[in-house]
Amino acid sequence: GDSVTQMEGPVTLSEEAFLTINCTYTATGYPSLFWYVQYPGEGLQLLLKATKADDKGSNKGFEATYRKETTSFHLEKGSVQVSDSAVYFCALSYQGAQKLVFGQGTRLTINP
Amino acid sequence: GAGVSQTPSNKVTEKGKYVELRCDPISGHTALYWYRQSLGQGPEFLIYFQGTGAADDSGLPNDRFFAVRPEGSVSTLKIQRTERGDSAVYLCASQSGGAYNEQFFGPGTRLTVL
Numbered sequence A: 001g002d003s004v005t006q007m008e009g010p011v012t013l014s015e016e017a018f019l020t021i022n023c024t025y026t027a028t029g030y031p032s033l034f035w036y037v038q039y040p041g042e043g044l045q046l047l048l049k050a051t052k053a054d055d056k057g058s059n060k061g062f063e064a065t066y067r068k069e070t071t072s073f074h075l076e077k078g079s080v081q082v083s084d085s086a087v088y089f090c091a092l093s094y095q096g097a098q099k100l101v102f103g104q105g106t107r108l109t110i111n112p
Numbered sequence B: 001g002a003g004v005s006q007t008p009s010n011k012v013t014e015k016g017k018y019v020e021l022r023c024d025p026i027s028g029h030t031a032l033y034w035y036r037q038s039l040g041q042g043p044e045f046l047i048y049f050q051g052t053g054a055a056d057d058s059g060l061p062n063d064r065f066f067a068v069r070p071e072g073s074v075s076t077l078k079i080q081r082t083e084r085g086d087s088a089v090y091l092c093a094s095q096s097g098g099a100y101n102e103q104f105f106g107p108g109t110r111l112t113v114l
Helices: none
Strands: A005-006 A010-015 A019-021 A021-028 A032-038 A044-050 A056-061 A062-065 A075-077 A086-094 A097-102 A104-110 B004-009 B010-013 B017-025 B030-036 B046-050 B053-056 B065-068 B075-079 B086-095 B108-113
Touching: A005 A086, A010 A019, A019 A104, A021 A032, A032 A062, A044 A062, A044 B086, A097 B030, A097 B046, A104 B017, B004 B086, B010 B017, B017 B086, B017 B108, B030 B075, B046 B065, B046 B075, B075 B086
Parallel strands: A010 A104, B010 B108
Antiparallel strands: A005 A021, A019 A075, A032 A044, A032 A086, A044 A056, A056 A062, A062 A075, A086 A097, A086 A104, B004 B017, B017 B075, B030 B046, B030 B086, B046 B053, B065 B075, B086 B108
16 A cells, blocks of 8 residues: 655754755555644644655745655755754645545754 | 634543544535544544545544544544554544645544543
8 A cells, every 4th residue: 555654753953954854655656745744732734745746845945856766755954943843744645535644754853 | 714623632531431532624624534643653544524424434443433524514533442552642634625735634632541
């Protein structure tokens, strides 16, 4: 079945560091890909998405590119802030079967 | 406007008891999802409603789990004969319109089965 694998956490960085959180997927078709974020004490919220190969999703300085050839959707940010501390989830879904399949999550802590 | 709300926020019960978890979606959202998130894991899909009907219930782990959405708005997830392994955070999400529209998540109900 379909699955999503994220890099193991937790990840701890200093403010203004470059961030990469790896995400790879296994899918039988051509899914849409998502990054969701869960800030402390808050619910899951969509960070960015890409619906087809080579699309780049971006939001709040974060970016991820849908790479079909490597089945990856790595999350990047050039300069992280303390406020980016959260748990990040990579996910996929298909049009017409709209459930989300999530990775296990990566906890990110940014130190000032 | 109001987001997705879930009640109760916390539920502690004893093994073997029956529990109901409630989800109030965003007004007008036709699609509603239930997920379960165990500690240190990502959410796992349980069931998806389109309107009043369950369009996909393939994620329900066994027949102790059941969910309804009788008027196409509020949904209730029902768990019979709870087991300690049912302890998790139960998340509800709602969605409007088309396939790529964002799912909006509620804060979850933390269920603890003693």
